[in-house]
Amino acid sequence: MRASxxxxxxxxxxxxxxxxxxxxxxxxxxxxIDIVLWGFITRYLNAVAGHGFNFVxxxxxxxLLWDFLSRVMQGVTTAxxxxxxxxxxxxxxxxxxxxxxYLTGLVTTGVSTSLLGLMAMLALATGVFGLSFLxxxxxxxxxxxxxxxxxxxxxxxxxxxVLRFGPASEWLIWPIPSVISPFVGVFYPLSVLPHWMQAIxxxxxxxxxxxxxxxxxxxxxxxxGQLAMAAGLAGLYLAGxxxxxxxxxxxxxxxxLIARYSAESxx
Amino acid sequence: MTPADPSQAVLSATGLRKTFxxxxxxxxxxxxxxxxxxxxxxxxxxxxKTTTINMVLGVLQPTAGQVRIAGIDLARHRSQALAHxxxxxxxxxxxxxxxxxxxxxxxxxxxxxxxxGARIDExxxxxxxxxxxxxxxxxxxxxxxxRVTLAKAMxxxxxxxxxxxxxxxxxxxxxxxxxxxxxxxxxxxRGGVLWTSHNMYEVAxxxxxxxxxxxxxxxxxxxxxxxxxxxxxxxxxxLFVEVAHEQLAAxxxxxxx
Numbered sequence: 213m214r215a216s217x218x219x220x221x222x223x224x225x226x227x228x229x230x231x232x233x234x235x236x237x238x239x240x241x242x243x244x245i246d247i248v249l250w251g252f253i254t255r256y257l258n259a260v261a262g263h264g265f266n267f268v269x270x271x272x273x274x275x276l277l278w279d280f281l282s283r284v285m286q287g288v289t290t291a292x293x294x295x296x297x298x299x300x301x302x303x304x305x306x307x308x309x310x311x312x313x314y315l316t317g318l319v320t321t322g323v324s325t326s327l328l329g330l331m332a333m334l335a336l337a338t339g340v341f342g343l344s345f346l347x348x349x350x351x352x353x354x355x356x357x358x359x360x361x362x363x364x365x366x367x368x369x370x371x372x373x374v375l376r377f378g379p380a381s382e383w384l385i386w387p388i389p390s391v392i393s394p395f396v397g398v399f400y401p402l403s404v405l406p407h408w409m410q411a412i413x414x415x416x417x418x419x420x421x422x423x424x425x426x427x428x429x430x431x432x433x434x435x436x437g438q439l440a441m442a443a444g445l446a447g448l449y450l451a452g453x454x455x456x457x458x459x460x461x462x463x464x465x466x467x468x469l470i471a472r473y474s475a476e477s478x479x
Numbered sequence: 480m481t482p483a484d485p486s487q488a489v490l491s492a493t494g495l496r497k498t499f500x501x502x503x504x505x506x507x508x509x510x511x512x513x514x515x516x517x518x519x520x521x522x523x524x525x526x527x528k529t530t531t532i533n534m535v536l537g538v539l540q541p542t543a544g545q546v547r548i549a550g551i552d553l554a555r556h557r558s559q560a561l562a563h564x565x566x567x568x569x570x571x572x573x574x575x576x577x578x579x580x581x582x583x584x585x586x587x588x589x590x591x592x593x594x595x596g597a598r599i600d601e602x603x604x605x606x607x608x609x610x611x612x613x614x615x616x617x618x619x620x621x622x623x624x625x626r627v628t629l630a631k632a633m634x635x636x637x638x639x640x641x642x643x644x645x646x647x648x649x650x651x652x653x654x655x656x657x658x659x660x661x662x663x664x665x666x667x668x669r670g671g672v673l674w675t676s677h678n679m680y681e682v683a684x685x686x687x688x689x690x691x692x693x694x695x696x697x698x699x700x701x702x703x704x705x706x707x708x709x710x711x712x713x714x715x716x717x718l719f720v721e722v723a724h725e726q727l728a729a730x731x732x733x734x735x736x
Contacts, residue, residue: 220588224574227581231615298574303631306536307589308562466540468499471533 213316217309221317225291239325240332243279247333250275251341269347270429271399274422276333276343278398281359281418282389283329287322288367289385296379301470311458318371319364326363348425351434354443355421361446362417368453372460397422417446487550488513489563489639489671490535495544497530504530506695512639512671517662519686519703520675523723527695528675532643535673537561549638562590567632568643572624575617579608579627582616583634590635602630605660622653629657633664640664642674646681658685679716689715691722698722
């Protein structure tokens with residue numbers, strides 16, 4: 213893998229962000245709104261529930277971690293969509309650029325932009341509502357790792373879907389985190405779900421993050437073994453998503469999809 | 480992988496064939512482009528010109544046949560082979576939301592150009608783009624955008640330059656200027672050029688050799704003036720029309736783009 217190929221993809225995104233600061237807004241504004249909204253909800257719940265349970269690390273922490281995963285995914289897909297929107301595939305792929313260089317560039321961009329969002333969320337959640345990541349102890353590292361890997365895998369999978377089915381399928385990609393969230397138990401324990409949903413949840417790495425988070429809040433300590441398994445599962449999904457993207461790319465080369473990629477022509 | 484040899488053909492296409500479902504867009508096309516040679520690929524709409532170019536660019540996999548760029552098998556060593564090429568096409572402008580300089584830097588990195596800053600300055604000067612250096616490509620006129628695309632195409636000093644109707648939709652003065660630059664590239668840098676165009680006067684003026692493509696097959700090939708003499712045509716355009724009509728009458732309406 214050539215460093216110059218990866219940096220070409222990253223530098224393009226840096227130029228886009230620098231040239232249009234409006235692109236920075238969604239990375240910060242929407243997550244900030246979520247934190248403010250849920251911050252006040254948790255403050256209200258703490259007031260009505262008395263002193264028995266602290267909703268801040270349980271609910272606000274969950275919102276923050278879930279938004280983080282969504283931002284990682286959207287960071288990757290948005291970087292990819294920039295090439296869709298500017299019809300840049302022919303320029304990019306009729307070159308020595310390899311798929312691994314392209315994906316590494318997208319992931320680097322997605323991770324960097326999502327870290328911006330994470331910092332904004334943390335500043336608000338900690339400064340205004342008193343949420344501290346210290347409350348989760350050492351488990352915060354596997355929490356972040358699992359969500360990073362899952363977000364990247366979803367981002368690459370979403371990009372593969374749009375590459376295969378055309379720009380109009382972009383609207384199938386944005387709601388993916390919302391579709392997954394009921395299964396992974398962002399706000400409730402998996403035990404409240406029906407068995408079929410629990411079976412799906414066990415195959416989704418973020419489920420272990422949110423179960424782990426609730427275990428810590430309840431004073432049971434972090435299930436490190438399960439989190440390690442979740443990280444391994446997320447790594448597998450990431451490898452699978454890369455394989456799917458590479459497979460779709462080969463299909464696009466075989467059928468001429470890359471050469472004639474546009475909303476009108478992709479069928 | 481065969482090492483690149485400066486004396487060998489920069490492009491060797493052998494038995495290229497592309498089939499889409501029941502449509503054969505390109506059917507057994509073979510040709511070479513040698514260093515310093517400009518080869519015109521002409522034919523009616525749907526003859527298979529762009530399909531052929533796309534196969535050479537590695538964005539369309541041939542159903543059969545082989546493409547070698549500077550001696551390197553494109554199917555087996557895609558990245559190494561494409562490092563020796565570059566292209567410009569009227570239908571593939573650079574992203575309009577980046578400036579001229581930003582686009583050149585991004586694509587310079589994609590091609591791994593050494594001494595990129597200096598090379599960008601060179602192509603900007605060569606294509607008279609200095610006053611547009613910090614302008615977003617999307618706000619430039621079509622002639623200016625064509626010059627930017629050509630500047631991008633020259634960034635890595637390619638051994639094979641692919642041009643798909645580079646002078647389409649630009650004024651005659653700019654088109655003449657662009658033709659002169661490409662002829663100079665072939666003569667001075669000894670790069671091979673594969674050029675598609677519907678402008679037969681342009682093809683007759685700049686191309687050392689012409690391939691007439693129709694129905695996905697090469698019907699005629701040779702040096703333009705020789706072809707005109709051999710077929711008793713007044714000029715290349717008349718010969719083109721005659722060949723296209725014969726093909727149509729024979730029911731070979733064509734295949735690809």
